[in-house]
Amino acid sequence: MEFKISKEFIAQIEQLISENKEKELHDLLLDIHFADIAEIMDELDSHEASYIFNALDSEKTAEILLELDEDVREKILRNLSPKEIAEELDELSTDDAADIIAELSQEKKEQVISELEDVEHAKDIVDLLRYDEDSAGGLMAKELVKVNENWNVLTCVKEMRAQAENVTRVHSIYVVDDENRLKGRLSLKDLLTTSTKTPISEVYIPKVDYVKVDTENVEVARIMQKYDLEAIPVVDELGRLVGRITIDDIIDVIKEEADKDYQLAAGISQDVEADDSILELTKARLPWLVLALFGGFISVHVLGLYEPAMEIHPELFFFTPLIAAMAGNVGVQSSAIIVQGLANNALSGSLFNRLLKELSLSLLNGLILAILLIAGSYFLLNIDVKTGITVSLALLSVIIMASLIGTFIPIILDKYGVDPALATGPFITTSNDIMGIIIFFSIAKAILGF
Amino acid sequence: MEFKISKEFIAQIEQLISENKEKELHDLLLDIHFADIAEIMDELDSHEASYIFNALDSEKTAEILLELDEDVREKILRNLSPKEIAEELDELSTDDAADIIAELSQEKKEQVISELEDVEHAKDIVDLLRYDEDSAGGLMAKELVKVNENWNVLTCVKEMRAQAENVTRVHSIYVVDDENRLKGRLSLKDLLTTSTKTPISEVYIPKVDYVKVDTENVEVARIMQKYDLEAIPVVDELGRLVGRITIDDIIDVIKEEADKDYQLAAGISQDVEADDSILELTKARLPWLVLALFGGFISVHVLGLYEPAMEIHPELFFFTPLIAAMAGNVGVQSSAIIVQGLANNALSGSLFNRLLKELSLSLLNGLILAILLIAGSYFLLNIDVKTGITVSLALLSVIIMASLIGTFIPIILDKYGVDPALATGPFITTSNDIMGIIIFFSIAKAILGF
Structure with missing residues (x-):
C-alpha cells in the first residue's frame, strides 16, 4: 500500500523538470502523499526541489515543507519571499508554523509574521515562539476544542463544530471555566454514546491529566506514555488552558532521546546525521x-x-x-x-x-x-x-x-x-x-x- | 499533576498490609491511577504485591496487570486460578489480553481460554494468538468501529454507538463492503462537521492507508510515523479488515527498536534490563x-x-x-x-x-x-x-x-x-x-x- 520511490520514478521527474513540463509534473505528483514528495525532494538537487515545490498546490507544499530534511527546507525557504512563506504557514497548525519560523533569521522572522493573513493564527504563533523548544510550551499547538462548563450541550455541539474545523484531530474536548481555567474533559466516546440533551456539567470528567508550559519535553513524554494519553492539555502558571500536545509530537521526543543516548554511547557529542557537513x-x-x-x-x-x-x-x-x-x-x-x-x-x-x-x-x-x-x-x-x-x-x-x-x-x-x-x-x-x-x-x- | 510515589506512601501501604487492613488499603488506592499502582507493586515483594492485587476491584486490576513488570506479573498470575485470570482478561481489549495469555504456559493458556466468558472476545483473542508477535497481526486489536458502505447514515450512527462501547478510543471509522473488504474510512471530524442526513457513500474517503497482517512491526511503525497516522487498519490476504493498530502500540515498537540498537552498540546481545536475573x-x-x-x-x-x-x-x-x-x-x-x-x-x-x-x-x-x-x-x-x-x-x-x-x-x-x-x-x-x-x-x- 505504501508508495515506493523508484529510481525510474525519480528519473522521470528529473526528465520532466529538465523539459520544463510543469503541468505534467503537477499531474504526476497529484495523488502522491506529501511525505513521499518530501522524500523525493530530499533526493534531488536544490534547483529541482524548488521546481517541484513551485509546481504544486499550496495545501500540499505547506505539509511538504514540514516533512523535508532541515537543509533542503532551508534552501527552499531561501528562495521564497516573506509573503510566500507566510502563505505556506497560514496552511499549517500553530505548532508546526512556529517550528518553521523558529528556523528563520531574526529579520526574515519578523517579515514573515507581519505577512500572516489570519491575525488570530499569527497571534498564536508569536505566542508559541516565546517558549523553550524543549518544554511543553515548545511542543504544544494552540488548536484544540474546548467548551465552557456553564454551556448547555446544544451550545457546545455548535461551538465544537466550528472549533473542530481548525483542528486536524479531535482527541479530547476540554472543559474550562469563565476564566479559561482547565476544569476537566469530555471524551469523544461519551459524546458518541450520550444523549444530546444531557447538560455539560453532568457529563464532563473533572479529573484530567495536564502539564504546565514549562514542563520538560522528556517529562511530558514520560507522563503521556505512562498514562497512555494521546493528547494532553497544557496550562499556564494560573491553570489556564493554553495549548495541547499530541502523541505524534511525543514520538519525535522519544526517538530523539533514544538516539541521543545511543550517540553519546558511541562518543558523538551532539545531534548529527550521516548527511550533515x-x-x-x-x-x-x-x-x-x-x-x-x-x-x-x-x-x-x-x-x-x-x-x-x-x-x-x-x-x-x-x-x-x-x-x-x-x-x-x-x-x-x-x-x-x-x-x-x-x-x-x-x-x-x-x-x-x-x-x-x-x-x-x-x-x-x-x-x-x-x-x-x-x-x-x-x-x-x-x-x-x-x-x-x-x-x-x-x-x-x-x-x-x-x-x-x-x-x-x-x-x-x-x-x-x-x-x-x-x-x-x-x-x-x-x-x-x-x-x-x-x-x-x-x-x-x-x-x-x- | 502527576502522582509521585514517596517512600512514606510505600511505607504506609506496607504497614496496612502487615496489619491486614484490606478495606483501608482499597480506599487509599481508590483514586490512584492503575499505572501508579503498578509502579508501587513493582517496588514491593511478591506477597505484598499479591495482597494489593486482591484488595482492588477487577476493572482496575486488569489494567494493572498490563502495566506491571513482566516478572512481577508472572508471580501474580501464578497465584491466580485460570478462572480468575480469565475474569481479568475479560476486562481487557483483545490485543492486551492476547499479550498476557501469550506469557502463560501452554496448559494454563488453554484453561484460561476455556474460562473466558464472552465468546466473541475469546474467539478474537484466540485469533490474535496465531500471529507472530513482531508482525502487524501481533500488534493489532480486534476492537474497531466499522460501517458497511451500503448503509445509510442513520443505521451507521446507531451501529457505531454500539460498537464504540467496546473501543477505548475511536480514531477512524472504517468502511467495508459486504465481504468485509476494506473500502475506505470516515473521519470523526467529518462526522462532527457533516449533516447527519448525508449518505455514507458520499462522505467516505476511498483512500485509506493499511498494512497486511504479516507486515513487520518496525515497518508498521515506519509507515505510521511517515504518514502521521494515529491508527492503521490491518487486512488479511484477501483484503478483509481484521484489526486495527493504534499509535500507543507503535511507541513501544519504536522504543524497543532504539533500545535494541543502543544495547547492541554496548555489546549486549538480547533485550535485558538492569533488574533481570x-x-x-x-x-x-x-x-x-x-x-x-x-x-x-x-x-x-x-x-x-x-x-x-x-x-x-x-x-x-x-x-x-x-x-x-x-x-x-x-x-x-x-x-x-x-x-x-x-x-x-x-x-x-x-x-x-x-x-x-x-x-x-x-x-x-x-x-x-x-x-x-x-x-x-x-x-x-x-x-x-x-x-x-x-x-x-x-x-x-x-x-x-x-x-x-x-x-x-x-x-x-x-x-x-x-x-x-x-x-x-x-x-x-x-x-x-x-x-x-x-x-x-x-x-x-x-x-x-x-
Whole structure:
C-alpha cells in the first residue's frame, strides 16, 4: 500500500523538470502523499526541489515543507519571499508554523509574521515562539476544542463544530471555566454514546491529566506514555488552558532521546546525521577523540613506568591491549544497562543490593573469562601457566573494577543532574583502559615480581 | 499533576498490609491511577504485591496487570486460578489480553481460554494468538468501529454507538463492503462537521492507508510515523479488515527498536534490563565478551610477532593500547552514525560519495589528532620526534582505516539483510583493535626499521 520511490520514478521527474513540463509534473505528483514528495525532494538537487515545490498546490507544499530534511527546507525557504512563506504557514497548525519560523533569521522572522493573513493564527504563533523548544510550551499547538462548563450541550455541539474545523484531530474536548481555567474533559466516546440533551456539567470528567508550559519535553513524554494519553492539555502558571500536545509530537521526543543516548554511547557529542557537513560531523566527533587521546597519553606514561618488566616478562606488554579492551567492553555494557534503566525509570531496590548484584555478575562473568584466558593462552598462545594465571587474575580484577565503575558512575551522574548517558562510550572506555592497565601491572608485579 | 510515589506512601501501604487492613488499603488506592499502582507493586515483594492485587476491584486490576513488570506479573498470575485470570482478561481489549495469555504456559493458556466468558472476545483473542508477535497481526486489536458502505447514515450512527462501547478510543471509522473488504474510512471530524442526513457513500474517503497482517512491526511503525497516522487498519490476504493498530502500540515498537540498537552498540546481545536475573544478564553480556577475548588473543599473537622490536623501540609497546583504543573509538563513532542513518532511512547519495566524505572526514580528524599526538608525545611524554612522527602517521592511517570499516560494514550488513547495529560495539572495536595494531607495527617497521 505504501508508495515506493523508484529510481525510474525519480528519473522521470528529473526528465520532466529538465523539459520544463510543469503541468505534467503537477499531474504526476497529484495523488502522491506529501511525505513521499518530501522524500523525493530530499533526493534531488536544490534547483529541482524548488521546481517541484513551485509546481504544486499550496495545501500540499505547506505539509511538504514540514516533512523535508532541515537543509533542503532551508534552501527552499531561501528562495521564497516573506509573503510566500507566510502563505505556506497560514496552511499549517500553530505548532508546526512556529517550528518553521523558529528556523528563520531574526529579520526574515519578523517579515514573515507581519505577512500572516489570519491575525488570530499569527497571534498564536508569536505566542508559541516565546517558549523553550524543549518544554511543553515548545511542543504544544494552540488548536484544540474546548467548551465552557456553564454551556448547555446544544451550545457546545455548535461551538465544537466550528472549533473542530481548525483542528486536524479531535482527541479530547476540554472543559474550562469563565476564566479559561482547565476544569476537566469530555471524551469523544461519551459524546458518541450520550444523549444530546444531557447538560455539560453532568457529563464532563473533572479529573484530567495536564502539564504546565514549562514542563520538560522528556517529562511530558514520560507522563503521556505512562498514562497512555494521546493528547494532553497544557496550562499556564494560573491553570489556564493554553495549548495541547499530541502523541505524534511525543514520538519525535522519544526517538530523539533514544538516539541521543545511543550517540553519546558511541562518543558523538551532539545531534548529527550521516548527511550533515564534514565540519558539523567533526565538531560532534573530535571532542571525544581528543579526550580519548589524552587518556591514551596517560596509559603510555603508565606503561613506561613498567619498562623494567619488559626484559623478564615481555608477554605482559602483549596482553595489555587485551586487558584494556576487556575493561572497556565490560564498562560500556554495565553503564548501558544502567543508563537505560535510569531513562525508563526502571531501577528499583537499594544501592547496596545493586552493588551486590553487580559484584556477583562480574565475578561470574570474570571467572568464566579468566578460565578461558588460562586455557587459551596455554593452548593457543604457548604462554606458561604462571603467567597465564597472573593475567587471568588481573582480568578478573579488571572486570570487577570495570563493571563497578560502569554501574556507579551513571548513577552518581544522574544523582547530580548530569545526563548519565555521558558516562557510556569513550569516557568509560578511556578511564577503564587506564585503570585496567594499572591494575594489571600491579597484580603482575605482586605475583611475578619485577 | 502527576502522582509521585514517596517512600512514606510505600511505607504506609506496607504497614496496612502487615496489619491486614484490606478495606483501608482499597480506599487509599481508590483514586490512584492503575499505572501508579503498578509502579508501587513493582517496588514491593511478591506477597505484598499479591495482597494489593486482591484488595482492588477487577476493572482496575486488569489494567494493572498490563502495566506491571513482566516478572512481577508472572508471580501474580501464578497465584491466580485460570478462572480468575480469565475474569481479568475479560476486562481487557483483545490485543492486551492476547499479550498476557501469550506469557502463560501452554496448559494454563488453554484453561484460561476455556474460562473466558464472552465468546466473541475469546474467539478474537484466540485469533490474535496465531500471529507472530513482531508482525502487524501481533500488534493489532480486534476492537474497531466499522460501517458497511451500503448503509445509510442513520443505521451507521446507531451501529457505531454500539460498537464504540467496546473501543477505548475511536480514531477512524472504517468502511467495508459486504465481504468485509476494506473500502475506505470516515473521519470523526467529518462526522462532527457533516449533516447527519448525508449518505455514507458520499462522505467516505476511498483512500485509506493499511498494512497486511504479516507486515513487520518496525515497518508498521515506519509507515505510521511517515504518514502521521494515529491508527492503521490491518487486512488479511484477501483484503478483509481484521484489526486495527493504534499509535500507543507503535511507541513501544519504536522504543524497543532504539533500545535494541543502543544495547547492541554496548555489546549486549538480547533485550535485558538492569533488574533481570544475574543469569539472564550473563547470557546477554558474556557472548560479546568471549568474542572480544578471542579477538584479544589475536592481538597478543600479533604483538608477539613484533617482540624483536622491543629492545630497540620499547615505546612502541607503550603506544599500542592508545592506537587500539583510538581505532575502536573512531570505528564506533562512524558505525553509530551510519546505523542511525539506516534506521531512520536518512542515507541519501551514492556509495562513492559516502566513501569520499568519510575519507575527508577521517583525514581532517586524523590530522588534528596526529598533530596533537606529536606535540603531546614530545612535550608530555619526552618521546623523540622521529618516534612521535611514526606513531602519528600510524594513528592517521589507523583512523582512516577504522572510519572506513565503521562506515561500510554496517552498510554491507544491511545490504545482506543483517541488522547493521550488530556491527557497532565490541565487534567493530575488536576488529579495529587488531587491524590497528597490525597497521601500527607495519608502519613503524617501515620507518624505524627493526
